[in-house]
Amino acid sequence: MSKAFHPITGALALLTILTFWVSTLVSEVFGSPTTVVAVKTFIPWGFLLLVPALMATGGSGFALARQRSDRLVDVKRRRMPVIAMNGLLILMPAALFLAFKVQAGELDAVFYAVQVLELVAGAVNIALLGLNMRDGLRVTGRLRHAPA
Template structure:
């Protein structure tokens, strides 16, 4: 059962952050400030899915690793502090700040500066999570390992 829950829980953060990122970009480029405010106000609610999914994935991953830290497992473990730190220190505070500014219709220089920071941090997390997924698929034999 754990081997089924781990990949599902691992895919949820990629899908969630990807949805946040894409909806932000599309609303900023093509929609009104009211739509941007709606998107920014909705994103913090997604934390109710994102945070438990990340915790579940990490907890099960640690359990499945059984103390091993070599090879692809070690590589995945090295990425996790960056993913967690990025979420806790940049993405969550930025999302809350932007939701507050958007609800107050304050689309100023500070809003857009934090928006750029959030988009860069989000793209970084999507990349790191996707790399962890790729390595997990390699470990399970679902992707071929490339020769070194």
């Protein structure tokens, strides 16, 4: 497996999640209800790109990590279950629920409560994936450690 595969799939996954998050925020703050419906309907279709990207990133990361046992690799390993559980237990069900609600024309208090939960959980995953990317760049020497 190419050493470029892991960072490319990781960047693709992070950019996909960022696209979902920013699109949601922009549509909610500046968009019309029609825009909100379009964004919330599109996001579950984006799982067709996101899920394989995350699986490829996780699989290639575990394969690469077998060869290493330093602190940053261990930190990345510990973050991954949190990222995965947040995605599987909060983000994906929320996205599917919100898509269902907008298709039914129900932009009610429940919709917005779940929307806030999704934005918070999404921000957590973006932060954790960003930290994993930073640490991956440090492991490979592409990014220097900050001075203590």
